[in-house]
Amino acid sequence: xxxxxxxxxxxxxxxxxxASPHSFAGLFQPxxxxxQPAIYTQTPLWSLTLSHLTLVALAVxxxxxxxxxxxxxxxxxxxxxxxxxxxxxxxxxxxLPPVAVLALAVPVMGFGxxxxxxxxxxxxxxxxxxxxxxxxxxxxxxxxxxxxxxxLTARQRLWQVDLxxxxxxxxxxxxxxxxxxxxxATIGSTVAARTLGxxxxxxxxxxxxxxxLQGGMVVxxxxxxxxxxxxxxxxxxxxxxxxx
Amino acid sequence: MIEIRNLTxxxxxxxxxxxxxxxxxxxxxxxxxxxxGSGKTTLLRMINRLVEPTHGQVLIxxxxxxxxxxxxxxxxxxxxxxxxxxxxxxxxARNIGTVPKLLGWKPEAIRARxxxxxxxxxxxxxxxxxRMPQELSGGQQQRVGVARALAARxxxxxxxxxxxxxxxxxxAKAQHDLRDIQRQLGTTxxxxxxxxxxxxxxxxRIAVMDKGRLVQYAPPAEVLTAPATxxxxxxxxxxxxxxxxxxLTPASAVARAGQADGAPIxxxxxxxxxxxxxxxxxxxxxxxxxxxxxxxxxxxxxxAPTARAAE
Numbered sequence: 001x002x003x004x005x006x007x008x009x010x011x012x013x014x015x016x017x018x019a020s021p022h023s024f025a026g027l028f029q030p031x032x033x034x035x036q037p038a039i040y041t042q043t044p045l046w047s048l049t050l051s052h053l054t055l056v057a058l059a060v061x062x063x064x065x066x067x068x069x070x071x072x073x074x075x076x077x078x079x080x081x082x083x084x085x086x087x088x089x090x091x092x093x094x095x096l097p098p099v100a101v102l103a104l105a106v107p108v109m110g111f112g113x114x115x116x117x118x119x120x121x122x123x124x125x126x127x128x129x130x131x132x133x134x135x136x137x138x139x140x141x142x143x144x145x146x147x148x149x150x151x152l153t154a155r156q157r158l159w160q161v162d163l164x165x166x167x168x169x170x171x172x173x174x175x176x177x178x179x180x181x182x183x184x185a186t187i188g189s190t191v192a193a194r195t196l197g198x199x200x201x202x203x204x205x206x207x208x209x210x211x212x213l214q215g216g217m218v219v220x221x222x223x224x225x226x227x228x229x230x231x232x233x234x235x236x237x238x239x240x241x242x243x244x
Numbered sequence: 245m246i247e248i249r250n251l252t253x254x255x256x257x258x259x260x261x262x263x264x265x266x267x268x269x270x271x272x273x274x275x276x277x278x279x280x281g282s283g284k285t286t287l288l289r290m291i292n293r294l295v296e297p298t299h300g301q302v303l304i305x306x307x308x309x310x311x312x313x314x315x316x317x318x319x320x321x322x323x324x325x326x327x328x329x330x331x332x333x334x335x336x337a338r339n340i341g342t343v344p345k346l347l348g349w350k351p352e353a354i355r356a357r358x359x360x361x362x363x364x365x366x367x368x369x370x371x372x373x374x375r376m377p378q379e380l381s382g383g384q385q386q387r388v389g390v391a392r393a394l395a396a397r398x399x400x401x402x403x404x405x406x407x408x409x410x411x412x413x414x415x416a417k418a419q420h421d422l423r424d425i426q427r428q429l430g431t432t433x434x435x436x437x438x439x440x441x442x443x444x445x446x447x448x449r450i451a452v453m454d455k456g457r458l459v460q461y462a463p464p465a466e467v468l469t470a471p472a473t474x475x476x477x478x479x480x481x482x483x484x485x486x487x488x489x490x491x492l493t494p495a496s497a498v499a500r501a502g503q504a505d506g507a508p509i510x511x512x513x514x515x516x517x518x519x520x521x522x523x524x525x526x527x528x529x530x531x532x533x534x535x536x537x538x539x540x541x542x543x544x545x546x547x548a549p550t551a552r553a554a555e
Contacts, residue, residue, distance in 0.1 A: 146329030151318035
């Protein structure tokens with residue numbers, strides 16, 4: 001209950017801050033040197049937040065879609081031999097530092113949101129893939145046996161049994177990917193993607209701690225809210241399949 | 245009628261099931277018994293093609309199962325397994341309605357069938373229809389599992405250790421209920437069990453499997469009195485033989501005219517029950533409901549294999 005109250009408070013604070021940042025100028029005043037602005041005004045914070053969230057949502061949807069398709073394919077009898085390959089691809093995606101991906105992608109795609117999307121997409125594949133894999137392979141053997149024995153086709157088993165039962169674990173993977181992407185997206189601003197990283201970078205360049213804190217705070221609060229939302233969804237999905 | 249002809253399954257050069265042939269008549273119960281690894285489950289799973297045979301044929305009412313697509317074949321055959329395998333994310337009604345839905349029944353027809361089956365298995369439809377499997381007791385889950393297997397009115401029902409996860413008291417009742425329901429519906433039933441007691445209680449015929457081979461296929465009395473191999477004799481259990489033999493015959497079958505004291509036993513009670521009653525109450529004879537008595541002498545005669553052989 002206290003947790004829920006705190007979350008609601010955090011959400012209200014965030015909305016209020018984004019709607020009218022200047023009302024909170026007093027909060028950041030102690031952090032600035034004389035003559036520095038307390039609140040970032042180059043671009044409205046709400047607009048940066050929106051484009052940040054859009055970017056993350058796009059990247060998470062894309063990595064979820066691709067990772068899910070991969071996980072489904074390699075858990076079918078025909079695709080089993082591609083499991084090591086799929087593991088390697090997703091692991092490499094996670095190993096490459098997003099900064100390096102940005103550096104590599106800019107010459108090809110130019111500045112803007114594109115390179116950031118690619119970096120986040122690659123970075124987000126692994127959590128969803130590994131979780132979906134675990135969810136699809138660790139099903140109760142009796143349920144799978146019964147499904148086959150009653151005459152569900154492979155496709156019916158996938159949609160009616162395997163995926164619904166794996167849903168809570170898949171949501172956990174999506175949660176990890178979403179939270180990681182949310183933080184990582186900030187570095188996209190180094191290559192001119194419109195994200196909250198812009199505020200942080202501006203703060204670093206002009207030694208304005210207030211800017212750094214504003215950017216970090218908004219990202220942090222959103223990360224917590226997304227984390228909690230996914231956890232709630234996971235719990236609901238787990239309850240539906242008789243767990244928890 | 246189910247005809248199994250020369251059915252063989254070879255895994256890595258070893259035969260899990262080795263040239264098994266047997267026939268189960270319509271409406272009969274065949275119990276496949278054997279130790280673990282004897283091939284009984286593999287044999288069962290070849291009937292609905294969850295395992296593809298290496299050689300041999302299975303004919304259902306003369307139709308070769310190889311001529312039917314596996315998923316269509318399985319929708320025609322009921323299948324119930326140990327630990328029920330209910331879908332945890334579907335309600336009781338949706339679980340039971342699985343196969344009818346696959347077969348394209350109308351929703352109202354499915355609903356009516358679900359309620360009918362719940363009634364049949366003594367579960368109040370209004371109370372149980374919308375429950376989730378994990379909200380049921382073990383015995384209730386097992387009944388829903390069997391109801392699900394029977395939902396599309398299959399002529400053939402396959403069961404793999406269906407009562408394995410139940411405690412003894414519930415198991416005895418579940419076996420009794422299954423027998424009643426099977427008789428009522430006229431379903432042919434092939435049941436895998438490692439428990440000879442269960443095989444004797446339920447089977448019209450018992451198929452004993454050993455190392456992939458069918459070593460004996462006969463009515464329970466014959467398996468008990470004339471085991472084909474030492475393995476079958478061990479499986480029957482020497483100490484249990486007479487009691488299992490007695491359990492096959494209802495008291496009414498050997499009741500003859502006479503007078504005996506004490507409370508009567510039901511007509512459907514087995515001779516084993518009659519013996520237990522005699523021993524426990526210290527009587528030489530017990531009356532049977534509706535007339536007649538069963539004497540210890542009669543019980544002694546029935547419990548000896550020679551008496552049977554002479555019949």
